[in-house]
Each structure stands twice: as structure tokens, then as C-alpha cells.
Amino acid sequence: MPLLKISGLTQRFGGIQALSDFSFQLEEHEIVGLIGPNGAGKTTVFNIVSGFYKPTEGKVVFNGRRINGLKPHQITALGMARTFQNIRLWNNMTVLDNMRLARYAWLGYSFWSAIFRTQRYRRAEKNIENQAREALEMMELTDYAEELPKNLPYGLQRRVELARALASKPRLLLLDEPAAGLNSSDADDLIHFIRWIHDEFKLSIWMIEHQMKVVMSLCQHLTVIDFGCTIASGTPEEIRNNPDVIKAYLGDDTL
Amino acid sequence: MQRYAINILLCAAALILVGLAHAGKLDGYVLHVITLIGINCIFALSLNLVNGYMGEFSCGHAGFMCVGALTGALLSVALFTDSTLFGTAIFASHWAPFLFPLVLIGAMITAALAGLIVALPSFKTRDDYLAIITIAANLIIISIFNNIDAIGGPRGFLGQQQTINAMSNFIKLPWMLIWTLIGVFICVIVIRRLMTSTYGKGVSAVCQNEVAAEMMGVNTNRVKIMAFMVSSGLAGLAGVLYAHHIDYVNPKSFDLLKSTEGLVMVYLGGMGSITGVLMAAVAFTLLVESLRFIIPMLNNGLHSIGLLPESYHLDQKWAWVFIPLMLILLMRFRPEGFLGNRELTHVFPRLKRWITLK
Known part of the structure; x- marks a missing residue:
């Protein structure tokens, strides 16, 4: 098939x-x-x-x-993941947060667990954090984790966008x-x-x-x-x- | 321990404030202004979620405050007071100090539902259209209130004073100050926790690039509706506190002027900054209150040097020349407000050693 x-x-x-x-x-x-x-x-x-x-x-x-x-x-x-012809990153969020959000479809907790910081929330966030860092490491972007994408050179921005797409596995x-x-x-x-x-x-x-x-x-x-x-x-x-x-x-x- | 320094300091300040008020060392007017500052903080923070973090433009936020104020007042009367409107109270009045949170929660839920009703059709559009829809919603809410005679219509609704009295009869404390401080605390915690979670960062993602957000798995429509509901729910909290603080709800207190006040506070503080908006709410409330003294002084001064004709007197209406003027000057010279979208801890990184916010 x-x-x-x-x-x-x-x-x-x-x-x-x-x-x-x-x-x-x-x-x-x-x-x-x-x-x-x-x-x-x-x-x-x-x-x-x-x-x-x-x-x-x-x-x-x-x-x-x-x-x-x-x-x-x-x-x-x-x-399915996708990159865009003109780069579409979230420019006022760190590179790491960009990766985190790629896991959004698989969050695994609700609004209320975020507000009450439940066990479930902490476990899920830890998991997301690990996956985000993994994605950065694979794309050799670990050094830029805390940078804002808008401050990165063009070629790196492309790579961040690709990393974000891959982070959604x-x-x-x-x-x-x-x-x-x-x-x-x-x-x-x-x-x-x-x-x-x-x-x-x-x-x-x-x-x-x-x-x-x-x-x-x-x-x-x-x-x-x-x-x-x-x-x-x-x-x-x-x-x-x-x-x-x-x-x-x-x-x-x-x- | 060091990391909790500011947290402890703030708690201590709150306790001292309550202590002073309890001992009667605070003037009634000062107490009123401090409570008003707290309520404005909640109102501005709630609006900041939509206008700051989400980058949409809600112009009629006072409407949700009105919903909260009214349902809060009605609940308060229904739960704790014998009245002609609801008959005998559901709980004996000595329960009031413990069950008052029910009133707050009820008001927040109703305001959030009102937010949902406005959000469902309006997030099909964006930008200017959303602003227009929210203005309309504000006007609709007020005119509904104005036209229900059973709850006072344009004369307003009172009766919630009994609840405060019941609380004071139980233990004499400055109850509304306490509830307002708790309200501010809850509001800051909710917004802070929401916006630091990956779930809440979806809101910023929608603001910064909606197409990318949708593509990366963020259900943008749902995120927007969630943020709008949280925002209107918290505005409802500000409303119910206001209703009990002033002892009286009048539809006129929640008109477009109140919404404008919210906008001024958010843009003064910096969009998407909790600390900035808190600072702005304090500064703005103090400024509005100080105009009560400044305008008569200005009036006398101008008369004494002969710049104003004898027959004309500056009155408090001029406050609404000065406040919008401030917004104009702000937009002209510092459009990003006090802090832009940064927090105080970003501007002064050393603060981080003294504060823990989770």
C-alpha cells in the first residue's frame, strides 16, 4: 500500500x-x-x-x-510534517520552545493539569523537554537552544525549521x-x-x-x-x- | 531560601496591609484605592492574555467584568441573604466567610461561558473584526443588564453588602481586601502557569505565526477559544470583587470607558508581560485617583493666573481628556509600554536570584 x-x-x-x-x-x-x-x-x-x-x-x-x-x-x-518556502518559525520564542511545540499534538495533559501542575503534567513536560532536546542534538543545534530564531543566520533558521518538523516524528x-x-x-x-x-x-x-x-x-x-x-x-x-x-x-x- | 526572598517579602507586605487595615490604621479612602488597584490588576492581567499574549484585539473586556459582577452579586444574595428576589437564603449567613469562594467561582464560570459565546462566532474573523465584535458584545451585555428590571435595570443592583456584613459579623476583618489579594495571587499564578506550559505556549505560537502553529499540530481555534475563556473568566473575577467592594453594581460602571481603562493598562505595561501590566495597573489607578486632586488644583491655579474665564471651571470630566491623551503620548513615544513583552526578571536578571515563580 x-x-x-x-x-x-x-x-x-x-x-x-x-x-x-x-x-x-x-x-x-x-x-x-x-x-x-x-x-x-x-x-x-x-x-x-x-x-x-x-x-x-x-x-x-x-x-x-x-x-x-x-x-x-x-x-x-x-x-505528516512540513516546512515552508518562506521560513515560518515562532520568532519570539526560544529555539527549544519551538521544538517543544512540535510535540503539541501529543501533549498528554489537559488545561487543568497545567494550572495545578499535576504529576501527569510534570511527567509529560519532562518527556516533551527530552524529545525537544533530542531533536536539537540530532540537528547539531544544541548550542542555540536558548536563542531566539530571529537572531540566527538564515541557514541556521532553515535548519531549525527542519529540526522542528522532525521533532514531530x-x-x-x-x-x-x-x-x-x-x-x-x-x-x-x-x-x-x-x-x-x-x-x-x-x-x-x-x-x-x-x-x-x-x-x-x-x-x-x-x-x-x-x-x-x-x-x-x-x-x-x-x-x-x-x-x-x-x-x-x-x-x-x-x- | 534566598530564592524566596521576594515571595516572602510580598506575602509579608500583604499581611502587613491586612493587619493595618484591620487595626483601623488605614484611612477608608486609602483602603478603597488599594482594593481598587488589586481589582484593576486582575482586570488588566486578564485582558493581557488576549491582547498581549495572543495578539488579538479585544475592545470590550468590561462586558465580561459586568457578567462576573452581576452573577456574583446575584449568587451572593441568593446564597447568604433572605431577599424578595430569591426568597430565603440557601445557607445561614455565618457560612459566608467560608462559602464566599463559591460566589467567586460561580461568577468566573459564568463570565467564561459568556466569553465562549462571544468567541465561537468571532474567531472566524481576525484583527479589526474581532475588535468590533467585542465592542458589540460589551454593549449587548450592558443593555441586557439595563433592561432587566428585576435586578434594578439602570439603577443598578445592591444587596451583596449583606454578605460582607455577614463576614464581618463572623470576624471583623477587611474582607474585601483579603479576597482581592487572593484574587490577584490566583490570577498571576494561573496566567504564569498557563503561559509557561507547552499547552499555553500554543497561545504565543498562534500570535507569532498562526500558519506554522496549525501545521505543527496546534488546534489554533481551540487554543484561541481557551485563552479567551480564561481571560473572560478572570475578568469576571475582577467584576465580582468590584461588585462586593463597591457594594453596588451599576451597568454604567462596565461601559466602553472601563474597557478603555483596561487597554491603557495593558499597553502602558507592555503586552505579554505580567510584571509590566501589574506595574501599569498600580500606576494607572494611582494616576486616575490623583486626578481627583490634581484637577481642582489645576483649576484654582489657572484661575489665579487668569488663564481660565471666571465662568468656566475644570471638572472631573477632564480626567477623560488626560487619560486618552496619555494613551496617545504612549503610542507616540513608547509603543511597547514599560517593559515590552519582557518580564522584570529579564530586564534585571539579578532579580532571578531572589524570586521563585512557578
């Missing part, structure tokens, strides 16, 4: 068809990519899968369960342009990093990325969309030589 199965996904915003009849399948422990020119509808796909948009038509099945119609926080609780990780704004050597680091995450946590990764180097060296399978339509899918090698893809990226006239 595939981990994620999308069939016939269509999204209209008023008169604009942002996505039409998108179908896709992702197996456990795969790294796959979603590419396409700007405005092709890639982030729309991610927004639907993570629950921010309700698709006009179509079906998303995650881990054997239909998830379109669920709220994003419910989808997170099922084991997902089975599927959606990465929206993880290499955006990184230079070539940072991007190389990122490639190693993602590969390491993939092996270490045995998770599946689906990424949107513009830097071909990153996509080509990581992904086992690629889907290309343009103007909301799927124009090609296959291995990186097949995609590289597909005339439709070249046309979409470079335009008609240049060929």
Missing part, C-alpha cells in the same frame, strides 16, 4: 484553475520531487495535502486514511524549497543532511525544489507540473531529457 495516494486533485480559485486532475503516489521510504516553473501550482499541491486548502475535487489518502477535509493539525497528528516530510536562498556549498550540505535524515529516521520525503542539483541527486522519482497540469513523471534521468519539460522551462521559441 502506498503511503500517500492522490487521485484526480483539482483546485479552482474563482475562475482560475490552479491544479487540474493531479494524481500521484508515494511509497514508504522514498524521496520524490515535485518540480515546475514558478506559479505552476506546486505549493498549492502541498497546501492541499497538508490541509490548508480544501480541494475542489479529488481525494488524498495518507496511510490508508482519507485526509482531505481534515484540519492541518489533525493531519500533523497522523504523522513524521512518517512523511514535505519540504517546500529547502534549498531556497542557499549558496552552492550550503546546498551540498543540505543534500547530505536530507540523505542522512532519510536514512536515520526511515521516513519518506516529498520535496519541491528549484535547484536541479539538489533534486537530481536526491530524488528517485520526479513529477513535473506546469499551469496546474502534470506534464511528465519519471526518474531524474528521464525527466532531464523529456522535451515537454525542456519546453516548459525554456519556452517554445528557444527550441
Whole structure:
């Protein structure tokens, strides 16, 4: 059974068809990519899968369960995490607190235990604290635990966001342009990093990325969309030589 | 031991205060102002949860104070007093000192439920719209009160004085001061514990980046409603204390002007700072009270140097020129308030050695 199965996904915003009849399948422990020119509808796909948009038509099945119609926080609780194209951290909270909140769906205590500081509360908080520190340690961010994310350099902020996504212990990780704004050597680091995450946590990764180097060296399978339509899918090698893809990226006239 | 120094100091200060009041060494007016400061602290702290920590804009918080005040007063009469409205008292009046917390809790629960009713439709929207809805809620609550004749309507409701008398008959103590101090303590503890727990940090997460909060598993809608209910419940606590302190609930005491006072205190102190808002509530209440003396002095002074025509006199209405003016100056020169969103212990890290707050 595939981990994620999308069939016939269509999204209209008023008169604009942002996505039409998108179908896709992702197996456990795969790294796959979603590419396409700007405005092709890639982030729309991610927004639907993570629950921010309700698709006009179509079906998303995650881990054997239909998830379109669920709220994003419910989808997170099922084991999906996501990073954003523009970094979205909680900037006035320490890095450690950012990690803590990633365990929110599995808190294990109620409002009243927080107010009365019950045994249950203390045990749960200790557990959360340990998991948060573990996430930081794995991503080599322990030194920055008490920093505010807004005071960190851009590359580190990206890493904090990734650490936060991992702290929720997902089975599927959606990465929206993880290499955006990184230079070539940072991007190389990122490639190693993602590969390491993939092996270490045995998770599946689906990424949107513009830097071909990153996509080509990581992904086992690629889907290309343009103007909301799927124009090609296959291995990186097949995609590289597909005339439709070249046309979409470079335009008609240049060929 | 050192870490409890400030805690012990505060407890001692409270005990001395109660002792002085009990011994009759405090002027009635001073006692009144001190109790009022406590009530304003609770009111401002409760508003701070929504406007400070959550970053929403509630403009009609006095409405929830009104709900608390009214239900508190009614409960108080129903429980401890024989009245035409409720018939004979449920408990004999000598139970009042022990069962008064029932009144407080009842008022808080009702105010929190009122908060829930307002929150359910209004958190479908944000920002300006929420502000408008809360203003409307404030007006609705007041006009409901105004139009129920059985509880006095615009004349207001009294009768809760009997409960205080019953408490004083049991042991002569400055009861309302004691309950207010306990109220402030509970309010600080609840907000502090909530906002240091991962559960409560969901509120800050919603404030700072709602999309990320939702994506990382925070049920944003539920968190917002929870925070709003806690906030309105605590405002209700301020209300019930006010109702018993003044001995009289009048819908007019909880109009938009009262809500504005709350806003001034929160923005003066710094959004999302408990110590800042406490400082602001003290400073603001003292300022408002001191205007009672400053305005006549100003009036006399201006008359004596001939700047005001003989026929015109500055009166207390001018307080509502000075107070909003303060808000304008504050927004212009120090929009983050006394402390911004930091606590006193962040500004003076050495304080941490002397205080323990859990």
C-alpha cells in the first residue's frame, strides 16, 4: 500500500484553475520531487495535502486514511510534517520552545493539569523537554537552544525549521524549497543532511525544489507540473531529457 | 531560601496591609484605592492574555467584568441573604466567610461561558473584526443588564453588602481586601502557569505565526477559544470583587470607558508581560485617583493666573481628556509600554536570584 495516494486533485480559485486532475503516489521510504516553473501550482499541491486548502475535487489518502477535509493539525497528528518556502518559525520564542511545540499534538495533559501542575503534567513536560532536546542534538543545534530564531543566520533558521518538523516524528516530510536562498556549498550540505535524515529516521520525503542539483541527486522519482497540469513523471534521468519539460522551462521559441 | 526572598517579602507586605487595615490604621479612602488597584490588576492581567499574549484585539473586556459582577452579586444574595428576589437564603449567613469562594467561582464560570459565546462566532474573523465584535458584545451585555428590571435595570443592583456584613459579623476583618489579594495571587499564578506550559505556549505560537502553529499540530481555534475563556473568566473575577467592594453594581460602571481603562493598562505595561501590566495597573489607578486632586488644583491655579474665564471651571470630566491623551503620548513615544513583552526578571536578571515563580 502506498503511503500517500492522490487521485484526480483539482483546485479552482474563482475562475482560475490552479491544479487540474493531479494524481500521484508515494511509497514508504522514498524521496520524490515535485518540480515546475514558478506559479505552476506546486505549493498549492502541498497546501492541499497538508490541509490548508480544501480541494475542489479529488481525494488524498495518507496511510490508508482519507485526509482531505481534515484540519492541518489533525493531519500533523497522523504523522505528516512540513516546512515552508518562506521560513515560518515562532520568532519570539526560544529555539527549544519551538521544538517543544512540535510535540503539541501529543501533549498528554489537559488545561487543568497545567494550572495545578499535576504529576501527569510534570511527567509529560519532562518527556516533551527530552524529545525537544533530542531533536536539537540530532540537528547539531544544541548550542542555540536558548536563542531566539530571529537572531540566527538564515541557514541556521532553515535548519531549525527542519529540526522542528522532525521533532514531530513524521512518517512523511514535505519540504517546500529547502534549498531556497542557499549558496552552492550550503546546498551540498543540505543534500547530505536530507540523505542522512532519510536514512536515520526511515521516513519518506516529498520535496519541491528549484535547484536541479539538489533534486537530481536526491530524488528517485520526479513529477513535473506546469499551469496546474502534470506534464511528465519519471526518474531524474528521464525527466532531464523529456522535451515537454525542456519546453516548459525554456519556452517554445528557444527550441 | 534566598530564592524566596521576594515571595516572602510580598506575602509579608500583604499581611502587613491586612493587619493595618484591620487595626483601623488605614484611612477608608486609602483602603478603597488599594482594593481598587488589586481589582484593576486582575482586570488588566486578564485582558493581557488576549491582547498581549495572543495578539488579538479585544475592545470590550468590561462586558465580561459586568457578567462576573452581576452573577456574583446575584449568587451572593441568593446564597447568604433572605431577599424578595430569591426568597430565603440557601445557607445561614455565618457560612459566608467560608462559602464566599463559591460566589467567586460561580461568577468566573459564568463570565467564561459568556466569553465562549462571544468567541465561537468571532474567531472566524481576525484583527479589526474581532475588535468590533467585542465592542458589540460589551454593549449587548450592558443593555441586557439595563433592561432587566428585576435586578434594578439602570439603577443598578445592591444587596451583596449583606454578605460582607455577614463576614464581618463572623470576624471583623477587611474582607474585601483579603479576597482581592487572593484574587490577584490566583490570577498571576494561573496566567504564569498557563503561559509557561507547552499547552499555553500554543497561545504565543498562534500570535507569532498562526500558519506554522496549525501545521505543527496546534488546534489554533481551540487554543484561541481557551485563552479567551480564561481571560473572560478572570475578568469576571475582577467584576465580582468590584461588585462586593463597591457594594453596588451599576451597568454604567462596565461601559466602553472601563474597557478603555483596561487597554491603557495593558499597553502602558507592555503586552505579554505580567510584571509590566501589574506595574501599569498600580500606576494607572494611582494616576486616575490623583486626578481627583490634581484637577481642582489645576483649576484654582489657572484661575489665579487668569488663564481660565471666571465662568468656566475644570471638572472631573477632564480626567477623560488626560487619560486618552496619555494613551496617545504612549503610542507616540513608547509603543511597547514599560517593559515590552519582557518580564522584570529579564530586564534585571539579578532579580532571578531572589524570586521563585512557578
